[in-house]
Amino acid sequence: MKSWSKSLQSNYGTPVLELVSGKGATVIDSKGNQYLDFLAGIATNVLGHAHPAVVKAVSKQIATLGHVSNLYAHPNVIALAEKLVKMTGDKSARVFFCNSGAEANEAALKISRKTGHTRIVATKDSFHGRTMGALSLTGQPEKSKAFKPLIKGVTHVPYGDMGAMLKKVNKKTAMVIVEPIMGEAGVIVPPHGYLQALRELCDDTGALLVFDCVQTGMGRTGDWFGYEYSGIKPDVITLAKGLGGGLPLGAMIALGDSAELFQPGDHGSTFGGNPVATAAALAVIETIESKKLLKRVGDVGVELMADLALIEGVRSVRGAGLLIGIEFSAPIAKQVAAQCQKNGVLVNGNSDTVIRIAPPLIISDRDVAKFLKIFTESAHEVAK
Numbered sequence: 001m002k003s004w005s006k007s008l009q010s011n012y013g014t015p016v017l018e019l020v021s022g023k024g025a026t027v028i029d030s031k032g033n034q035y036l037d038f039l040a041g042i043a044t045n046v047l048g049h050a051h052p053a054v055v056k057a058v059s060k061q062i063a064t065l066g067h068v069s070n071l072y073a074h075p076n077v078i079a080l081a082e083k084l085v086k087m088t089g090d091k092s093a094r095v096f097f098c099n100s101g102a103e104a105n106e107a108a109l110k111i112s113r114k115t116g117h118t119r120i121v122a123t124k125d126s127f128h129g130r131t132m133g134a135l136s137l138t139g140q141p142e143k144s145k146a147f148k149p150l151i152k153g154v155t156h157v158p159y160g161d162m163g164a165m166l167k168k169v170n171k172k173t174a175m176v177i178v179e180p181i182m183g184e185a186g187v188i189v190p191p192h193g194y195l196q197a198l199r200e201l202c203d204d205t206g207a208l209l210v211f212d213c214v215q216t217g218m219g220r221t222g223d224w225f226g227y228e229y230s231g232i233k234p235d236v237i238t239l240a241k242g243l244g245g246g247l248p249l250g251a252m253i254a255l256g257d258s259a260e261l262f263q264p265g266d267h268g269s270t271f272g273g274n275p276v277a278t279a280a281a282l283a284v285i286e287t288i289e290s291k292k293l294l295k296r297v298g299d300v301g302v303e304l305m306a307d308l309a310l311i312e313g314v315r316s317v318r319g320a321g322l323l324i325g326i327e328f329s330a331p332i333a334k335q336v337a338a339q340c341q342k343n344g345v346l347v348n349g350n351s352d353t354v355i356r357i358a359p360p361l362i363i364s365d366r367d368v369a370k371f372l373k374i375f376t377e378s379a380h381e382v383a384k
Contacts, residue, residue: 051287081273
């Protein structure tokens, strides 16, 4: 794709496909080829492509009021914030809007500084974004080594290892940040009781407990945020991806005493919570609720994982809802992902052994059956 490399920087490399249109769970490239989209913009297009509710909401809003900055209020930002507060189940919650997951985690990092402490504990192999603060939280050295020095005082411990947490978290710790389920690391589900133990540890030490729900949020796991299965609440929730249904929108939600930490002038975002993106988010939430998609996501996810586990060469299948990691016994994941694309399905080869799928929450039974057929065939073709 010469036109890409002639005008864009090479930080992404050069894409193989140029997608020009989409509807539901199907996308079409510039050559007219169709693909079943089982990645959904990396867990972002929760209602698929060109969903009527999002199209209607965005079209109406852009024709009414496009942008006001953070100097003025508008109805959508208030309505969406009220909705998110209700979704947390905690009336004390307060919302800060931004544009991406990295920005949401930057806001969480800044709010942790308001505790008077600076030390942070995060996890190895985690992903929290690529801005300098978020990159410092991210536990993947290969992504950060070219950009050192990073923010000081961040320690990374193995995910799911409570013993390691106990050694590093103390009364000087500002925050502990974890993903309820690790996404980019290969859809890693924590051990039973891990999140609950983190809550107790943070209560004992006074550290903020931050859940990065950027990938698990907005119904992806069958719950609104992805940590609800633990029965506990964090001090801070970060959101993005599915929140805007394809439009750039992020949020940092602080609960309890944390909600009072930011004061006027402490933080801001010119585009955060703008009328068009929040209109899309309200349409996303209303659709998920009215179509009872949370329950469907849970049901479809259980069946899909069971079917995937039966495929020859698959060592394990893990995740929750429609955030699923498929681990192969052999290092063939990237080849399988490439073969799937050739056969008409888009998935993500996380590593040499793991494929991540995150289809739209509106995925039909017919599309699931088609995916399973193509995925199985692709895996067998690569394994020959």
